[in-house]
Amino acid sequence: MTAEAIEPHGFCAGVTMAVAKAREALEGGGVVHCLHELVHNETVVGELKSKGMRFVESLDEVPDGGTVLFSAHGVGPAVRRAADERGLAVIDATCPFVARVHRQVREYAARALPVVVVGHAQHVEVAGVVDEALDAGARVAVVAAPEDVAALPFPLGEEVGAVCQTTLSGDVVRKVMEALRARHPGLVTSATAEVCTATRDRQEAVRRFVASGGDGVLVLGSASSSNTRRLAEIASESGAKTWRAVDAAEVSDLDFSGVRRLGVTSGASTPEEVFADVIESLV
Numbered sequence: 504m505t506a507e508a509i510e511p512h513g514f515c516a517g518v519t520m521a522v523a524k525a526r527e528a529l530e531g532g533g534v535v536h537c538l539h540e541l542v543h544n545e546t547v548v549g550e551l552k553s554k555g556m557r558f559v560e561s562l563d564e565v566p567d568g569g570t571v572l573f574s575a576h577g578v579g580p581a582v583r584r585a586a587d588e589r590g591l592a593v594i595d596a597t598c599p600f601v602a603r604v605h606r607q608v609r610e611y612a613a614r615a616l617p618v619v620v621v622g623h624a625q626h627v628e629v630a631g632v633v634d635e636a637l638d639a640g641a642r643v644a645v646v647a648a649p650e651d652v653a654a655l656p657f658p659l660g661e662e663v664g665a666v667c668q669t670t671l672s673g674d675v676v677r678k679v680m681e682a683l684r685a686r687h688p689g690l691v692t693s694a695t696a697e698v699c700t701a702t703r704d705r706q707e708a709v710r711r712f713v714a715s716g717g718d719g720v721l722v723l724g725s726a727s728s729s730n731t732r733r734l735a736e737i738a739s740e741s742g743a744k745t746w747r748a749v750d751a752a753e754v755s756d757l758d759f760s761g762v763r764r765l766g767v768t769s770g771a772s773t774p775e776e777v778f779a780d781v782i783e784s785l786v
């Protein structure tokens with residue numbers, strides 16, 4: 504078996520920025536509270552915890568006068584206001600792609616358009632976007648798949664605006680947009696109705712690798728990482744035998760027998776060192 508890296512891999516620009524902000528905040532030695540996981544990766548979270556970062560699920564867990572860091576996934580206006588009212592020091596590591604979705608939602612609301620968020624309702628990124636839409640006075644609904652569109656609470660044919668979670672499968676997003684356009688012919692979209700470029704580039708690279716004869720794909724990343732799970736689904740749907748693992752230790756337990764050409768890729772929150780370790784263990 505040969506093993507090769509599928510490019511691009513490693514941190515995306517948003518994760519690079521968020522991790523850099525987190526490390527910088529910890530340099531002073533004080534406690535920094537991160538609201539939710541900074542990024543969905545055990546290795547990164549473990550490193551930051553060892554340097555003093557505390558991960559919390561609610562602002563109530565941050566003491567008065569404390570410092571809170573908002574993750575790459577962003578937060579809604581209610582959370583921002585609550586932090587402000589309590590005088591917390593805020594470090595904002597929201598990815599610019601996510602911030603752009605928040606701005607788009609406010610723009611739809613200003614035009615009195617109902618907002619459709621294509622994504623998984625339980626994901627923190629989607630929760631922040633929904634909060635933004637509600638705060639701006641918009642009617643809002645979340646759909647995850649084309650079959651969800653028929654149940655939208657907006658009248659047939661009404662003009663609606665759509666955005667999407669940045670880390671979905673690009674193919675699924677396109678199918679949902681087609682279903683939306685069929686039900687709402689005046690559908691309003693923009694670049695925020697497509698996955699972010701980091702997500703798209705990694706998905707296209709996996710498809711190209713399988714189309715070029717690769718018969719196995721190993722995706723490095725956490726089970727809680729949306730873009731990691733989508734990469735594994737795309738590799739599998741493309742016809743490759745597919746595995747997901749967090750690091751080299753997990754990879755050592757995998758059985759790649761029968762695979763002739765293995766491609767290794769990673770979710771956007773998997774550190775480059777983890778990737779390099781795995782490649783070294785396979786070649």
Ligand code: SF4
Pocket residue numbers: 515516517518575598599600601669670699700701702730771
């Ligand atoms: S995956 Fe995309 S949206 Fe998420 S942090 Fe990276 S660049 Fe930003």
